[in-house]
Amino acid sequence: MLNFVICDDNLNILDKFSKMLESIFIKNNFEGKIGLATNDITQLLDYVDDNNTDVLILDINLKSDKTGLEIASFVRERNKNVYIIFTTAHLEYAMMAYKFKTFDYIAKPVTSDRLEETIIRLFEDVNGVPKKYIKIDNNKTIIDSSEILFIKRDGMKLIFHTKSRDYETYSSFNKIQGLLPSNFVRTHKSFIVNILNVVNVDTSANVVSFCDGTTCFIGPKFKDYLLEVLK
Numbered sequence: 001m002l003n004f005v006i007c008d009d010n011l012n013i014l015d016k017f018s019k020m021l022e023s024i025f026i027k028n029n030f031e032g033k034i035g036l037a038t039n040d041i042t043q044l045l046d047y048v049d050d051n052n053t054d055v056l057i058l059d060i061n062l063k064s065d066k067t068g069l070e071i072a073s074f075v076r077e078r079n080k081n082v083y084i085i086f087t088t089a090h091l092e093y094a095m096m097a098y099k100f101k102t103f104d105y106i107a108k109p110v111t112s113d114r115l116e117e118t119i120i121r122l123f124e125d126v127n128g129v130p131k132k133y134i135k136i137d138n139n140k141t142i143i144d145s146s147e148i149l150f151i152k153r154d155g156m157k158l159i160f161h162t163k164s165r166d167y168e169t170y171s172s173f174n175k176i177q178g179l180l181p182s183n184f185v186r187t188h189k190s191f192i193v194n195i196l197n198v199v200n201v202d203t204s205a206n207v208v209s210f211c212d213g214t215t216c217f218i219g220p221k222f223k224d225y226l227l228e229v230l231k
Contacts, residue, residue, distance in 0.1 A: 002030075002054040002126065006037040007044050007071070008087070009063045014039060017057065020112045024119050032119075041066055048075050053082055055122065060088040060105075076101070083122055101228065103182070107174060117178040125182045134179055136160060137169035145181055149210045151192040161214060163197075187226050188219040195229060203227070 004021060008014050014037045025032045032055075036047045041064055047053070056075055060068035072084050086105040103125075104118045133142050136158075147162040153173060160167040173192065177184075183196045193208055193216050200209040206218040208226075218226060 002032045002123075003035040003052055004032055004055045004057065005035055005044065005047065005053050006057045007039065007041070007062075007068075008059040009039045010059075011039060013059075017110070017115075020110075020115055021119070023112070024116045028116075028120060028123070030119070030123055032123075041071060044071065045074060048078055048082075053079060054126075055083045055085065057085045057087065060086050072102075083125075085118060085122075101225075104178065106178070114178060121178070121181065136167060136176070137171065141167060141169070143167060145184075145194070146196070148184075148194050149197045149212065149214060150194065150208075150216050151176065151184070152216070153190045163212065185222075185226055185229050187222050188217045189221075191216040195226075198230075201226070201230065 006014060006017050006021075008017065018034055018037050021032070021034055024030065035051060035053065036044065038044050038047075041062070048056075053075075056072070058068045058072060062068055062071075068086060068088075072086070075082060075084070083103045084101070085103055087108055087110055088105060089108040103122060106114055106118060132145055134145050134148075135142050143160060143162060147164065149161050149163065151173075152159040152161060156170055157168050158171045158173070158176060160169075173186070177186075177192070180192070183194055184192050185195050186192050187208055197210055198208055199211050201207075201218075202209070203218075203223070206220075206223065208216045208218060
């Protein structure tokens, strides 16, 4: 049974989150419970100190003297294994959130479908069952995620570069990231890579290489997180 904690300064959002989570647990037959839903930072930190917490859903922009990022740092010090999911109306915070080994970040307003995608992926990660197939567009193109080397953003399009061919679709990283297994990691503003298919990482040239000779860049904002994941 995974124990979830939710923290948001808006009580209406807290209530909405709790109801959405409970519905997702029931719909998917997940063994999860909400141990605490609070807008009180002190109560949150006390709870984490005294109770096993598996998942923390945390607003970044709290109306408090501490940001969600600062709270995440405190919680991570107490619990190295907690899954942290950030919610925010300001996506510019997302890159900063990665330093806390963030499982996901979700743009507000959070929809039930978007939250469900993340929770399904989280339980798959906990159970060691990666999602194998990904639907990449409205034409119902489905590809095997293990075949993907990397995903490149090219203007309004995403290019899925696989071992056999490229697939193109009009979409964005924000939309696709919630559908990807945890072995897909952002390395650059224009690249997400499948770390299971990486054959070399050149930290001097800031380049990731793959078995077919193709490469992706490593951006400075994503480098530390990538190296942490590859340890």
